[in-house]
Amino acid sequence: MDDKETHNYSEPCGQCSAVSWAISDEGKYFCKTCHTIIEKTIDLTSETHFLNHRVTTILSGRGRRTIEYGRKWMVCEGFQFILKHQADTLLKLGVDPQFKEEVLCRLWRLYLQKSQQAYTTNPVSSTVFSLRFIDTDMETMAESSCASSSDTEGNQSTAQSTASMSAGSKVLSGSEDSSVYLTPQLRRNKGLMCMTKTLALIHLALLWTREALTLADLLRLVRDGHMPYINAYECLPDEMKLFGKDAHIFKVESIPSYGVVHKEAQILAVFMELSDFPPVSPQCLLHPMLLTARYLTEINLPDELHVWVCRVMQMAGLDVCHIFTPNSKPCLPLYDVQAAALIIVTLKLLFGCDDQTEWDLSNDASEQNQKDPEQRSFNIRRWYKLLQTALRRAGQREEDGTARRGWKTQTPIFYSWKSKAIMMKRRRSVENLQATFGMVTGSLPDPQCDPPSSFRFQWGDDEDSDGPTLYHQTLDGVLKQIDGVQMPSNPVYWHPVLRKCPQRSHFEEVRATLPRMYKWLLALFCFLLEVKPATVHEEVLRLERLIVKQQQHRAPPRKPCRGETRNARRKPAFCEEDDN
Secondary structure (H helix, E strand, O other): OHHHHHOOOOOOOOOOOOOOEEEOOOOEEEEOOOOOEEEEEOOOOOHHHHOOOOOOOOOOOOOOOOOOOEOOOOHHHHHHHHHHHHHHHHHHOOOOOHHHHHHHHHHHHHHHHHOOOOOOOOOOOOOOOOOOOOOHHHHHHHHHHHHOOHHHOOOHHHHHHHHOOOOOOOOOEOOOOHHHHOOHHHHHHHOOOOHHHHHHHHHHHHHHOOOOOOHHHHHHHHHOOOOOOOOHHHHOOOOEOOOEOOHHHHOOOOOOOHHHHHHHHHHHHHHOOOOOOOOEOOOOOOOHHHHHHHHHHHOOOOOOHHHHHHHHHHHHOOOOOEOOEOOOEOOOOOHHHHHHHHHHHHHHHHHOOOOOHHHHHHHHHHHHHHHOOOOOEOOHHHHHHHHHHHHHHHHHHHHHHHHHOOOOOOOOOOOOHHHHHHHHHHHHHHHHHHHHHHHHHOOOOOOOOOOOOOOOOOOOOOOOOOOOOOOOOEOHHHEEEEOOEEEEOOOOOOOOOOOEOOOOOOHHHHHHHOOHHHHHHHHHHHHHHOOOHHHHHHHHHHHHHHHHHHHHHHOOOOOOOOOOOOHHHOOOHHHOEOOO
16 A cells, blocks of 8 residues: 555655655655655545545444533523524624614513523423433434434434434433423423524514614525524534534524514514514615615616605505504514515506506607607616516526535534444545545635625626616606696506405416516516515505505595495495405
8 A cells, every 4th residue: 555655756765765665654754765754744635535544443342432511501592692693793794783782682581581491480391311321222213313314414304203202211412401492382382492583583673673684685694604594503602512402403404484584573573572663764774765765776777766656655655654563463564575566566557567558668668769869768678678687697696606505514413422423424435525526626616605785686887787777767758747747658557356365365376367577577576585476466465455545545525426326336346355
């Protein structure tokens, strides 16, 4: 083996001038003729490192392990460290410092008190595990459940099989009360913390401080790796050892969706019995008046369109202060989705978006621009082509970034001591194989994480931009003067059935009947906010119901015609609300 490892080194020895080298046990080169040791050592990045030269000693009988457990700690302490690091990340991004000290800390203490984990005279009972070795039968059970998924370092099937063990079992755990968190009944009754609820709690704190960071922005920071979540347990101190059942609490396999985090935040607000949130005034960045201005800039629409968005907002009665009241009305507002719905309704009002009217208006705008070169009428067909190209590029960039991102953690959590040995051995083999493959093909640079930004597109004349800007174009082609007041030239406004169904969404049932332009607008905002199309569609319907209701209250009472009965004057069918 020495000849194969030293055949590339042909320098003569400084003492005897012989070229006869070997490698010592310490990995250093020495002359086999005069036994002179030189400073050169074996290159660990060579392909010989892939071979396993370690000497493994197999001991007969049951040897005793020397294990360092660290200090005693509770599960809520681990979540407290994770929340601290997540809050520190937001502070570095420019969030108001009072978000952490005055709001998040108070919400966390209130949650601990309501869940009876701290600040109470009747705390949740927990089973304290004695630090001893597990029995042979239980160790074999844990080994069999973990060895089947050791390639993926503990997938969902392993978590379910190990979590099914009883709370009184002798499986080791780093924390003292992990069995309490793995009891389904106690988790439901006490509302115990999980990784998804950390984002929900932070979202509530951001809403309380009225920060401009929406829920979609928060999830984007998590997805892009700017905020610890997937491997957040790596933020824990070294003395807090994670082992066994802790993996089912702190290890996550995917990022929660918008709807899941919003639902958890709404449940937490009711569970903690929070008082009324501070009002979101029109001067606040969370108000739809300012959020719509941000999204209009994001999707490259003219600045004049914001005036019409504000008119639609006033027609719906949304131009006032918004107050979230968990006690009386526990419906957490979707501020970002509401702003997207306002823009969609405005586009429907001005351009029709029925697969016919918008293209006729585009032809008229093209003719006006050709007759007068200085005319800058907004052409929705050109805007559609620009956005469609930008969407494809952004989607491809997102797929490439997801493919290059490393999802594996550097400090995995193990379920048992035998599974730890198996997983570490396979992990070393994979790392050695990757190093060898990188030497042959040339190692690629690590993917650079883009700085966090509130915008997905860049518009302008630069080479890296997604297209030219359309901010300063006018809406003269879609407006007309009536009695000195500008009104939309499109006289028709279409909408689906506005009957409210409190049980479920009917979007998938009516999706085939909706215009393609409208569905494309839904897909555009679904990409920006990373929500489902049904969520935006339901918000559009809610906004249209508000507009119809407000207009009916403002309209003067109509005198009944001769021969008209009371039943004939009833509200239209699309204004009725289903009581079932």
